[in-house]
Amino acid sequence: MAEYSALALIRNAFSGNRDWKPAWRKPDPKPAYDVIIIGGGHGLATAYYLAKEHGITNVAVLEKGWLGSGNIGRNTTIVRSNYLLPESIRFYDFSVKMWENLSHELNYNVMFSQRGILNLAHSPAQADDYIRRGNAMLHGGGDAEWLTPAEIARKVPGVDVSGSARFPVVGGLLQPRAGTARHDAVAWGYARAADRRGVDIIENCEVVGFLREGDRIIGVSTTRGEIRAGKVGVAVAGSTSRLLKLAGIEQFPIESHVLQAFVSESIKPYVDCVVTFGGGHLYMSQSDKGGLVFGGDLDGYNSYAQRGNLPLVEEVMSEFVAMFPAVARLRLLRSWGGVMDMSMDGSPIIAKGPLPGMYLNCGWCYGGFKATPASGFSFAWTIAKDEPHPINAPYTLSRFERGIIIDEKGQGPTPKLH
């Protein structure tokens, strides 16, 4: 019988909930593993798929703080694959399909709810752009619908569809299969499932150096001692450059930027799907607890501080009110910041290298959460087989030098604009 189920809940309720086991063990690190993954975000998914798909269970995931303290627990929980370029559509649609079965896969309710994502378009040119994207999604095997302003008004009451809006709504691109998930549950669910397959999840274990044999990486030194490994995977998002410096790589096509996120006070069901505002940069949804969760642009300067600044807060609120005039009367409850690994074309890197024995998973910008299953799956594949899976084959490190860039936004090598 599954460890987690309605029946198990009832049984435990009668025994005063005293028999629940820890979600994952808290082992001390062993001296050596087959594979070490640095980073308890995508790294958890990677470890899980290494164990499940490739039978590699002598694996440790090292997390410098508490599990889920990185971007996996700091995002706005959106899952979608409404991309323009074929490489992106293939990867993220693969991911959405994995999401659809993830709760069963992990025996953990990650609360993926496919309430859809709606991109509002505010000019004919923007509408053409979104239609191009919607058609690309459909041709790539995904799902998309085009909504008129009247349909939008019915689906999302409160959106300003009036002609007097500064950026009037001319239509919207809906991806019905998109939605939101509970971010912490994804970290905990993968951690528990990997743990049950024998993976050691080691918290409060910060990597402070790499063990090397010539060029080859043969392990890491950590705040909890030296750990050796045949292969070392790095999946540390905003800390990528810092980690690579420890391996002697002084520069890399990543900048770390701070992104703020916000949540309003809890209210009764108000908006069903995820809505994005095209007159600026804003995305919002309502959590199951009732808070409106939303975010906007990066603060726009290199930062490793998990704190943002006031001008961006004001900008995001202005856009929110422009899109949803009624929210002026609601109240902002919490804000937080995460450090994003902004790549130079806005797309990730999931590849072998850059040193022998090292594997790299980074460059998620602020879209890493939805990628978690596919990222873990394809990274595990790359580590196990020493070659990429077809879905991550385009996400090389050499693509910048070779000019095979995957630039969804067409902004060029200006990370703050991706």
Place this chain on the structure above:
Amino acid sequence: MLISCPYCGPRDLSEFSYQGDASRMRPDAASTDIKAWHDYVYNRPNPAGPHREYWQHTAGCRAHLIVTRDTLTHEIHEVTFARAALRAVGGRP
């Protein structure tokens, strides 16, 4: 954050546009060394700590400034005019 523009005085962050790392070296215009160009256009040291970076005072004098700022604390240590500073060193940061 407050940036002290040497021309306009201390001004709010919202008046400025970030223009990125100021340690990048643009290869000689005629250079065909793709590796060097790649490093200039795509690679960044991205340090955690003091960072020399360009900011343009877009809502002010529009000059580019070289700002030394700590990426861990957002503390600003030094601000100079980029053009004058770069001219003095022959255009090389």
Place this chain on the structure above:
Amino acid sequence: MSPRRARSGGLIDRGRAISFTFDGKAYTGHAGDTLASALLANGVTLFGRSFKYHRPRGVYTAGVDEPNALVTVLKDGVREPNIPATLLEIHDGLEADSQNRFPSLDFDLNAVNQLGGPLFSAGFYYKTFMGPVMGPLKGTRFWMFCEHFIRRAAGLGRAGYEKDPARYERMNAFCDVLVIGSGPAGLMAAEAAALAGKRVILAEQEPRLGGTANWSGETIGGVSAADWAEAMAEKLAAMDNVRLLARTTVWGYYDGNNLAALERVADHLATAPRGLPRHRHWSIRAAKVVLATGALERPIVFPGNDRPGVMLAGAAMRYANEFGVLPGERIAVFTNNDSAYRAAAALRKAGAAIVAIIDVRQDISAAARKLAEEAGVAPLTGHAVVGTAGKRLAKISAQRFDAATGRLSGDVRPIEVDCLAVSGGWSPAIHLASQAGGSPVWDEKLSAFLPPEPTQDWLGAGALTGAATTAEALSAGRRAGSAAVGAEAPSSALPEAASPTLDPFPAPVFEIKAKGKAFVDLQHDVTADDIRLAHREGFVSVEHLKRYTTLGMATDQGKTSNVPGLAIMAEARGLPIDRVGATRFRPPFAPVSIGSLAAETHRHLKPDRLTPMHDWHVERGGRMMPAGLWHRPMIYGELGETVEQAYIREAAAVRRSVGICDVSTLGKIAVKGPDAAEFLDRVYTNVFSTLPIGKARYGLMLREDGIVLDDGTTWRLGEHDFLMTTTTANAGKVMQHLEYLLDIVWPELRVHLTSVTDQWAGASVAGPNARKVLEACITGTGLDDAALPFMGIVHGAIDDVPVMICRLSFSGELAYEVYCGAGHGLHVWEALVEAGAPYGIVPYGLEALGTLRIEKGHVTGAEMDGRTTARDLYLDWMLSKKKPFVGSALMDREGLIDRNRIRLVGLISLDGQPLGGGAHIVEKGSLDDLGASIGHVTAFCYSPALQKYIGLALVKGGKARHGTRAFVSDPLRRRFGPVEIVSHHFFDPEGRRMHG
């Protein structure tokens, strides 16, 4: 007199009655009342329902830390949910409703959730609702079905969809010292800084300055503390260099001592005077900050501690002293520290019966004993409350308790009460300090976190830093105020404060373990058992605890529950509290209205950019559309015309005779200086240094990575004087790009750039009769081929207005762009229209402009989308081989010269139907069987010249496909049809017309 209003006392204005409604029922209170105090005075004890179990809840605090008594305010025709009744000042006509209950507050059906008690333990939803693996409910369906009901049960108040009619305001302020909190410490700090002549802002979240002075019942300087505070406030108000901000919550501490505050300007007024905003958002730059934010009381956790009638002791005292309200008639006190004895004495003095003081400690101070005597009761030491009973509190039970072991023993003693005042000690309000500091410091003796080391420029004073008495707060406040401005402390004697010498240290008792639900986070219904379950399941770090149980995530952000929650986890782990970790506080300290943060941008997110001819367009039926921040005419519709009919009419008129189009929005940059030509050679792919004066040239710019950035014509007006034009969309981007290059890459170049977009108005006159139109109105220059050849520039005047004319063409016709000073734009435009009248000149909008350019195969933003190269657009003829330019080094990387890239082609619709922007191109397939995309339509129109629907597209292989057939596939709009791929130069490819 209301049943619970004391006969005298309090700072309310008993002469002024105020009527308001709660859940539709009318009540009266007095000026100075909050909704909480007024309802308590009316004997109301039930205020709301909890989040998860929908348990009945009363008011628990008297301030910003309120977890229970949240109401929805109905005002201005809109709903404002989740407002703590403790902060809501009543005014005549105030309407407030309770929330999270159905059908009524008294009888809530969702309270059935309580029966599921142990089922709904922390994190239960992660363990179930996953549904079957197979069948119609597989995947996410079952969860989404359950979620529907969970979402409806969750949430607090209901928000409305109506536009908020209120006005919000934003203020920037600058000061030498910002003092936050106006208790005795804050008032002294503000005074000290102000006497030194510095600019001081004093912010207080409550309506009345004074903080604890308003309810401590003490004397300061020989008068009642409240009177002292009022006198201090008056003194400060009279000083020019002091700004007092009452009802102002400082909620965010951002980098560079930039603090954010919310002033509730008009919420307390029945009707706001005209012009007054509802809220004001303050962005304050302070050289120094004095944090005098005080301390918040916390409860002891015990079974039944959530019953209406249980409240914090300090709050009970505050209701008695500040509002003259008795929260009960038979009150018991339960405490682990001395402070609650003051509450007992104050409540007794106000007229309540104190039926018991239950203290977990065995020994208490003499001062506490004396206060107990004043309260008329002998303290029951070494005891604890182990349960409560009654729908509204009617009874508590107490038992012998050993504080050292936490063990209960002996008989359970019932005590009949209608109010229980609880104190578990005090937690300094370190929220802002934590936002601007390191990790808070646990103080073992105070059982509290003290503020961390600052990472920004602030000083702490008063209860925040652990001051135990008012006397300490007064002197610490003055010290901090002086230190903040680097001045000597004022020489005057400190006012004397008379307060009992209580033991400042609580017994480290956080929870009484007995049978029953003991709530830690009252709003989110997190119990002590939930915390222990989290511990068993390994969610032991403070952040996991928060996230797994939702402790401290409610609207009160755990102000009362934070420390007890940590303490329970610490005990479970067998660790000292500080080893479990401390929560890092982030903005905002308390919820902030979103409208205030949007403030003036509220209805006007971005500026509107209008050309000088804007009104003319609108008057002539121009249907305006957004183009970036600009508003431009899409078409000039005539009666009964469709958009398509209009643009076809307009475009045909241009090809047949002449049309006029407003091109003022094009980006225009004056490039001047001895090195201007050299600069342009470096930024454009083609050569400009060879351009003769008085001529223009089409130029293409790349980014450093070799992708097309923008195009446009640049005119040489003098040896060192160029006028560059850019596309409308990229004007700002190109300007910044050039400024960057000039400042950083080539600082040695002597070039000056000025954006002159707004200085010039422009009109394009195009068509076979264009020259005749101009000749009819121009003076000062000839326009024949000799005087004005293709791409030539002349200066002249139209109706005495100096103009500059360049003969260039976007439409493929004989065409001229006429520029004049923006102030004369409309005048010149009207003169041109008048001169064109004999030729039937037609104004044309963006649609016709697009049609003409598509017929010619000119590219714009849809093709230059930040991913295309010059080669993709067949503009490689513009890539000079004679010189390097921005982008030349990287434009030939393998990925950018791949033969299979999508490249520019023309399309002709073969089924006589429109193509649709954003449609894709496939080689085969149908709407039911979508083929592989080989590209997409970037622009389309009905071509009056070709009498067909045509389009531009980016298609894999580009030119190699000319003459082949394909299909346009637009499944999003259910359109599929055959097309022919052709050259993008549809019309007059040799350009005879524009040269003619």
